[in-house]
Amino acid sequence: xxxxxxxxLEHLPATHTVxxxxxxxxxxxxxxxxxxxxxxxxxxxxFVDASTVASRFQLLSAVYKAIAAEMAGSMRTPNVxxxxxxxxxxxxxxxxxxxxxxxxxxxKDVVVVKVLISREGSPSSLSPEDVGKHLQTHVQGESVSCxxxxxxxVTDWPxxxxxxxxxxxxxxxxxxxxxxxxxxxEMLIISAMxxxxx
Amino acid sequence: MAPLYALGCEGxxxxxxxxxxxxxxxxxxxxxxxNVRHTFNSPPGTGFLxxxxxxxxxxxxxxxxxxxxxxxxxxxPARELSCICYTRGPGMGAPLTSTAVAARTLAALxxxxxxxxxxxxxxxxxxxxxxGAANPVVLYVSGGNTQxxxxxxxxxxIFGETLDIAVGNCIDRFARTLQIPNDPFPGYNVEQxxxxxxxxVAADRTTKTPRDPVLLDLPYAVKGMDxxxxxxxxxxxxxxxQMQKQDALLAAGxxxxxxxxxxxxxxxxxxxxxxxxxxxxxxxxRAMAHVGSKQVLVVGGVGxxxxxxxxxxxxxxxxxxxxxxxxxxxxxxNGIMIGLAGLLAWETGFRTPFEESTCTQRFRTxxxxxxxxxx
Amino acid sequence: xxxxxxxxxIQPPTPPADSASTHEFPLPPILQQPSAAGxxxxxxxxAEGRLYRTSWLTPTRPCALKHRPSKPYRHPTLxxxxxxxxxxxxVRILQKCRREGVAVPALYGIDESQGVxxxxxxxxxxxxxxxxEFLRRRAExxxxxxxxxxxxxxxxxxxxxxxxxxxxxxxxxAVGKLHKAGIVHGDLxxxxxxxxxxxxxxxPVNGHHxxxxxxxxxxxxxxxxxxxxxxxxxxxxxDEDRAVDLYVLERAFGSTHPRAEALFTVVLExxxxxxxxxxxxxxxxxxxxxxxxxxxxxx
Numbered sequence: 100x101x102x103x104x105x106x107x108l109e110h111l112p113a114t115h116t117v118x119x120x121x122x123x124x125x126x127x128x129x130x131x132x133x134x135x136x137x138x139x140x141x142x143x144x145x146f147v148d149a150s151t152v153a154s155r156f157q158l159l160s161a162v163y164k165a166i167a168a169e170m171a172g173s174m175r176t177p178n179v180x181x182x183x184x185x186x187x188x189x190x191x192x193x194x195x196x197x198x199x200x201x202x203x204x205x206x207k208d209v210v211v212v213k214v215l216i217s218r219e220g221s222p223s224s225l226s227p228e229d230v231g232k233h234l235q236t237h238v239q240g241e242s243v244s245c246x247x248x249x250x251x252x253v254t255d256w257p258x259x260x261x262x263x264x265x266x267x268x269x270x271x272x273x274x275x276x277x278x279x280x281x282x283x284x285e286m287l288i289i290s291a292m293x294x295x296x297x
Numbered sequence: 298m299a300p301l302y303a304l305g306c307e308g309x310x311x312x313x314x315x316x317x318x319x320x321x322x323x324x325x326x327x328x329x330x331x332n333v334r335h336t337f338n339s340p341p342g343t344g345f346l347x348x349x350x351x352x353x354x355x356x357x358x359x360x361x362x363x364x365x366x367x368x369x370x371x372x373x374p375a376r377e378l379s380c381i382c383y384t385r386g387p388g389m390g391a392p393l394t395s396t397a398v399a400a401r402t403l404a405a406l407x408x409x410x411x412x413x414x415x416x417x418x419x420x421x422x423x424x425x426x427x428x429g430a431a432n433p434v435v436l437y438v439s440g441g442n443t444q445x446x447x448x449x450x451x452x453x454x455i456f457g458e459t460l461d462i463a464v465g466n467c468i469d470r471f472a473r474t475l476q477i478p479n480d481p482f483p484g485y486n487v488e489q490x491x492x493x494x495x496x497x498v499a500a501d502r503t504t505k506t507p508r509d510p511v512l513l514d515l516p517y518a519v520k521g522m523d524x525x526x527x528x529x530x531x532x533x534x535x536x537x538x539q540m541q542k543q544d545a546l547l548a549a550g551x552x553x554x555x556x557x558x559x560x561x562x563x564x565x566x567x568x569x570x571x572x573x574x575x576x577x578x579x580x581x582x583r584a585m586a587h588v589g590s591k592q593v594l595v596v597g598g599v600g601x602x603x604x605x606x607x608x609x610x611x612x613x614x615x616x617x618x619x620x621x622x623x624x625x626x627x628x629x630x631n632g633i634m635i636g637l638a639g640l641l642a643w644e645t646g647f648r649t650p651f652e653e654s655t656c657t658q659r660f661r662t663x664x665x666x667x668x669x670x671x672x
Numbered sequence: 673x674x675x676x677x678x679x680x681x682i683q684p685p686t687p688p689a690d691s692a693s694t695h696e697f698p699l700p701p702i703l704q705q706p707s708a709a710g711x712x713x714x715x716x717x718x719a720e721g722r723l724y725r726t727s728w729l730t731p732t733r734p735c736a737l738k739h740r741p742s743k744p745y746r747h748p749t750l751x752x753x754x755x756x757x758x759x760x761x762x763v764r765i766l767q768k769c770r771r772e773g774v775a776v777p778a779l780y781g782i783d784e785s786q787g788v789x790x791x792x793x794x795x796x797x798x799x800x801x802x803x804x805e806f807l808r809r810r811a812e813x814x815x816x817x818x819x820x821x822x823x824x825x826x827x828x829x830x831x832x833x834x835x836x837x838x839x840x841x842x843x844x845x846a847v848g849k850l851h852k853a854g855i856v857h858g859d860l861x862x863x864x865x866x867x868x869x870x871x872x873x874x875x876p877v878n879g880h881h882x883x884x885x886x887x888x889x890x891x892x893x894x895x896x897x898x899x900x901x902x903x904x905x906x907x908x909x910x911d912e913d914r915a916v917d918l919y920v921l922e923r924a925f926g927s928t929h930p931r932a933e934a935l936f937t938v939v940l941e942x943x944x945x946x947x948x949x950x951x952x953x954x955x956x957x958x959x960x961x962x963x964x965x966x967x968x969x970x971x
Contacts, residue, residue, distance in 0.1 A: 109727045110705040159729045164781065167702075171785070270773030286792070290767050290779035293790075297760055297782055447927070454927035460916075512749045521859040521904060521920040571747045578745050583719035587863055587928070608745035615697075615744065616717060 103231040118213040122240030129204035145183035145212035146202035150255035161186035189291035305636025308396030309388025316633035317369035330369035351391035375407035382639025385413030386660035393656040412639035413649040417662040420596040423634035428621035439597035440465035456584040457522025467526035494563035513568040591618025641669040720903040734793035772853035800862035835893040840938035846897035848946025858904030860921035867895040915956035
């Protein structure tokens with residue numbers, strides 16, 4: 100079984116540790132959303148609807164943007180995890196971002212992002228092992244590797260194109276090679292995400 | 298081989314400059330023997346007109362030439378000189394013509410070759426000699442020209458230039474707006490006013506208190522390696538008009554609106570310099586980045602400005618290079634720069650035949666074949 | 673000729689000493705963080721800022737990071753105003769280009785307060801380098817030419833000129849596409865265009881095809897033109913601005929590649945076919961040229 104993955108990110112300060120997991124066919128998405136809505140401190144995670152993730156690169160772009168905002172003190176949401184969710188959006192509408200990219204009762208597959216932060220000599224109270232155990236206990240789904248291959252199985256491209264206003268671009272439709280086309284779309288989404296908030 | 302001597306005559310604008318230069322082709326040693334200049338200054342608030350300037354040059358040519366020869370220790374110019382060099386262009390038609398006619402007369406009188414010289418090339422060659430900068434990016438800034446130039450394959454190629462008026466013209470005209478005197482030259486006086494933005498003087502004129510100058514709002518207009526100054530001049534003139542309204546209001550015992558910035562002559566001159574010089578430094582840096590050069594040479598009258606030199610120096614330092622600038626003797630239009638560029642051309646066999654010894658208001662820097670450079 | 677006994681020569685001022693040639697620059701904060709790919713490599717110190725090659729998110733994904741440090745020569749107020757304005761304008765323009773299918777780098781991250789812009793790394797080399805190498809190879813091939821002094825220009829129909837002509841055509845098309853998308857670059861030079869090699873295993877993107885010729889050819893002029901550095905670009909569709917854009921490129925081309933100057937007409941011919949009002953822009957270019965001549969001669 101694919102466990103929780105610790106992701107090494109470039110230019111990430113040593114104070115921050117990024118953990119990543121992908122769960123397929125999650126049975127208790129309503130429960131997970133409920134924990135977020137009730138601000139249950141034990142559930143400080145970004146639970147992302149995996150169908151809105153185009154690629155691992157796009158996902159990590161959002162994670163990095165959220166961490167950068169956390170470090171710069173320029174977050175627009177309560178914590179780095181909610182910030183990951185809004186960073187997937189390409190506009191500044193926060194509640195829309197939660198609705199679109201965050202876990203909903205109807206969500207089928209869930210990407211979990213956890214950022215452990217140690218501050219001023221006090222390390223994070225949680226270890227990656229603790230997080231792994233906690234998720235294993237509370238997420239009722241099939242844990243798979245959070246790879247491009249697995250993510251590609253669940254990506255809902257029509258939805259993503261709608262969310263990021265990527266319809267009606269004739270030159271995109273003219274690209275015959277599906278891989279090239281998706282690559283262009285992915286880059287457009289990442290660029291749009293990078294621009295959010297500027 | 299003995300050194301060669303040339304007389305250079307410059308009169309493309311309001312300065313009449315005549316000087317003697319020597320160059321030894323075998324050792325490539327250059328010496329300035331004399332550098333005499335007489336400037337026509339019009340009253341504050343006015344610019345120099347072609348007709349009056351030409352009359353000035355005609356009136357002073359003989360005495361300036363005599364002084365140049367005397368100072369250089371020449372007693373028999375017909376035998377001692379190799380050629381008479383004059384500014385063929387670019388510049389103002391009437392003063393160019395006066396100077397060309399006088400130079401032609403000397404050549405005929407002494408039976409010497411005439412060499413017509415491009416004014417901009419004169420500045421560049423003088424700057425290279427004075428500073429020892431071998432192959433720099435050249436910023437040529439004066440009342441009539443604003444160009445960023447780099448050498449390639451026997452041409453001085455223009456990388457960037459003004460899209461409308463010259464930077465010196467912008468500053469001079471703003472000086473007129475503020476009734477700043479033209480003597481010794483308007484840009485110098487604007488610079489002195491700008492320096493006063495750094496302190497306030499007590500009413501009894503005994504104590505100075507340092508202050509931070511206020512950067513007023515002026516547009517910034519750089520397009521690629523080109524820039525534009527007319528919009529900035531227009532905006533500065535508007536600010537000056539606003540200042541005069543404030544002056545009148547305050548004199549009448551009124552008060553400025555809440556939060557309204559009090560505009561002063563000092564801050565205006567300061568801002569104008571900061572903005573237009575930042576633009577010049579930026580386009581110069583872009584040209585340096587483009588050709589991969591670390592040296593920058595500033596020539597032309599505006600090149601004397603200490604703030605411009607300082608800003609250029611800061612930029613060059615960050616690029617691991619340095620700025621080469623000269624002082625007013627060589628920066629401002631002068632005769633020896635024409636003499637030097639002319640002599641270098643003469644040594645390669647270049648002559649301006651008598652019947653072709655005209656002058657022209659329009660003469661691009663990159664039209665001249667720089668035969669004497671082989672790098 | 674007699675040698676006069678001259679007066680003491682006038683002494684010129686002393687030239688300055690060159691600053692230390694290895695100048696250490698402060699890195700932007702992001703590049704002070706750990707990276708498995710190693711330290712960032714300074715690629716160019718353009719006028720706009722410094723371009724680093726580094727990695728983005730993973731060590732294997734290269735990234736072009738543009739840092740606009742504050743300019744010490746500029747008044748701080750003016751500096752902050754220009755830096756912020758330019759970085760935001762640049763990202764908006766890049767995104768607009770990408771949406772319109774113009775080949776430009778994708779955006780990875782923006783930190784306008786630090787003056788940092790991270791973008792996709794465009795493989796390949798600048799047009800300037802490729803053209804100069806082409807000209808150098810040509811000079812080696814025809815050593816009878818006059819050693820590179822002045823007149824030795826490439827003719828369009830001469831043997832072996834086809835790849836260069838093809839490149840010029842693609843430059844014209846790229847600029848046309850850019851203008852069609854409502855963008856004026858503001859600093860078109862051959863340093864601001866990359867030749868991105870065609871990707872063999874990838875389908876054609878952005879309308880360009882890898883033709884059979886490219887596969888067998890060893891020359892490096894083959895590839896897609898990717899326009900970079902939109903630091904001075906603006907949005908607009910005024911014929912005048914477009915014409916000035918072409919004029920800037922024309923002059924930059926002439927001064928950078930004097931020996932290929934005659935081929936610039938190929939750029940303009942290709943440009944003419946890219947969008948409806950292109951012929952109008954070219955007409956305007958003639959006016960701009962005329963003005964250019966006039967102004968630099970008088971002032």
